[in-house]
Amino acid sequence: MDVTVVGAGPVGLVLAAELALAGAKVQVFERRAEPDAAMKAQSINVPTAEALDRRGLLPAAEQIQRAVLERVGSFAGGRRTTRFTGHFAGMSLDPDLVDWSDPDLATHAAADGARMVPQPQLEALLGEHVARLGVPVRRGVEVTALHDSGDSVLVGTTAGTARTGWLIGCDGGHSAVRRLTGIDFPGTDPELTGYQAVVDIEDPEKLADGWTWSPRGAYRYGPQPGRVVTLEFGAPADRSAPVTLEEVQTSLRRVSGTDVTLTALRATPTRWTDNTRQAARYRSGRVFLAGDAAHVHPPFGGQGLNLGVGDAMNLGWKLGAVIAGWAADGLLDTYDTERRPVGAWVMDWTRAQIGVLRGDAKSAALRAIVADLLNTRDGTTYAVKKIAGVTQRVDLPGGHPLVGLFAPDLWLANGSRLADHGHGGGFLLLDRTPDGAFTRLATGWAGRVSSVTDAPATPTGVLVRPDGVVAWATDATDIAGLKATLHRWAGAPSPSPEHEPVS
Template identity: 35%
Template sequence: MTEQVVIAGAGPNGLMLACELALAGVRPVVLDRLPGPSAEPKANGLVGQVIRQLDMRGLFHLFGGDNGPPKPAYGWMFAGISLGFLGLPDNPMYALLLPQPRLVRLLETRARDLGVDIRWGHEVVDFRTDEHAVHVAVRTGDRTDELVAGYLVGADGGRSMVRKNLGVGFVGHTSDIVSRIAHVYLPDELLVPGRGYELPGFGLLPFGNSRFENGSIVVFPLEPDRPMIGTIEYGWTVGSQEGPISLAELRDSLRRILGVDVPVQPPRKPGAHALRRLDGINSRQAERYRVGRVLLLGDAAHVHSPMGGPGLNLGLQDAVNLGWKLADVIAGRAADGLLDTYQSERHPVGERVMMHSMAQLALAAPGPEVGALRTLFGELAAKPEVAGHLAHLLAGSDVRYDVGDDHPWAGRLVPDLTLDDGRRVADLLHEARPVVLDLSGGALDVAEFPERVDVVTGACRHAPAALLLRPDGYVAWAADSVDAPAVSGLRAALARWCGQPSVARMPTVT
């Protein structure tokens, strides 16, 4: 039996892709070498445009979002420098606290509900491709079997076996920075509620990110009984690359940065606690996201500094971009060339994330020169136009896809529109289908639109007369009036993005 798609890796990105494929009628097989979902704490939340895309799938509230539409964040951090977004006319920055283990469990449940076959304890160890399929070697215990699939997607992390076997270059830079992070317990008498920890001989160590002359410290009070504390030191330090990290090593790192002992202790409650070291921070990107029937996703395609929290925003948006395209090609609704737009659209976004995450590393480095630069940067960031630029950069909303249409809305994520009758456009995308949104008062004759396309009529002030929305929520075509050139543009957009050569019974405009 030939599977349509095999996904190597059941992390957030692989599971999100599986859900997107299933919504479009493709049931992938997801394989992961682990015996079950990892409890290891990694990312602590989501930021940026992906939160709006989760809303478009009806997942925002399920994943812990407050009632109502997602609300933009009032501010964020850039290299530990506070940014204020209050009053920005178009604030794209959203944030949702969600520990990665819980995100994986939620996505696993959703994927299984959609009929996805998830196989824990199954490791992809090799593969070969031919003209018609990918032959995937899968190890389960002491046994190795072969799966035959139409496509293989490597979502198997930064050390991706799939990428390495493809021979795709992973180009970039490794910064000689050592970071350490752990869940800890600190004595209750040190806590200053809402502010941080008062350390003897030092003073207040505030919540959030703090830069010092010998490094940086982050304090995340996500759980009152086990805050997460991390250090960042520039240059190879004592204890780096010397085997597993210990809590004593974290204490030493804190002492080098602060000059005092910090009485961190192991968490008091049982469970999986973070305790890890990262020797060197990689900023690397795969030269190609696709080689024939094999594609790369998430950390297999790009790795970068975690500063600013862009990782899941980038990887999950990769999945939402790829899912409907791969499903349409498999179903014969689109030509194979549609998959090439995964590379052309998402590779530049990965480059942007690597750029700003490396810039944050540089801006957090020790030294009086960098301190002066941070002062100047803080002055610039206080200007609304600069804050707006940084908000779009961090949210991932500043890259516009080339969709072949020059309308100002085309190529961008559709704004969070509400129609005059109260319907939200985000709710129209729950099934991950293309949507023609006719706000022209009925100028479009939609009787014989392609079956794949949902047609919604309505009214909305301050919006174009008509829009074609891709399943990922991006505007593929827009027009301010329904005239002959606009109709021609809609035909072209439907042919390109919905796999249809033409649209019947379009209005004749003279």
């Protein structure tokens, strides 16, 4: 195989799919014999939803959201809403306070119907996606050793030995790949334990709806029937042991100050902490880390899943380009350069929430001030934009305001969107010049760049990388800028005469 991905969670599956679309031979090893059914992230952010959109998976994700709404609904202030906002440190963000006309939100609205996608359903959707692409997922295979020889990686597993061109660890916070590669994992130690479960409750009237704080921590009841979340400060519990009904009940009783009785578990519960760490490097030779293998933090807002999918989208096309031979190895260095700052921001975003969640008087006073700020139009809009991921930016050269951002909803004169034309992967070039000048130039990169012509409008031209990041944009006819950007990201043009680029 060209690439072996370790871990069949959302990150590993997205990475495998992107590599397959780039033409690489890829396989996935997963130590679990069956997909993980534990309760984890309950939603996805805009860049993740748009990644599904670019690969033709938006209708399936929208169907999942409709089913979620039919089953449990989403409620804010007693009113049913399909507007996803989220929370900051348990303080729910009122959708009626959000300025939905803000350009950062209004230009990324096409994926709104695919935000409430729980992690188990997302994994199932992605599993079908990689199966259609012919990617084998080998379950019950655990990595036990590895050796990077410089031109390949020898991988020892519980099912035997395999040689692969490249190895990518998407195997979680306790990553065997990271440990075997010897990559340090510095960060901050945990100070709380959290639980998430869906339970039968004998006396639910004893619990308050929404988030409630106490000196011992905090808990949430809802929004779906029987869902409880607890946070307790103190010595973290043993995360390796299975979570029991009694354990969840004991935690809920402590933080709620009630004698509430739980009678049954209705879904596989999860236990987590605020352990927060980032790998010292995301690459070591022919071995890469992505997702929780590269960074861990508290799961507030499902940021970990989204951060990992962003890693996968970024690395997938770049490694695929190197394997295909049209990009130099140096392109792979931009993976760490571009994704590390986003990971560091997410860690600080979650750390900040720990700071206002504690039960002491000082944290309570800070929480009250933050709550006042979040109860304003500007404050709520700011937080929702951050949680949604629409303000994420890669530091790229270029003066156009779109450069470095995830591509917005670019509607075309024929009623389609630019994203509709990217289901097969590769670069997307929007050409709105009267004479098709950008399209003629891009013929030199045939097979790597798909050109989409449209009626004249602004922006005149936009080049979107396979990961959805705008690499170049112009409101004029910037041939030189497009040519330089294509050379930077899409390699040298084809030497064949029929693909000779214009100067």
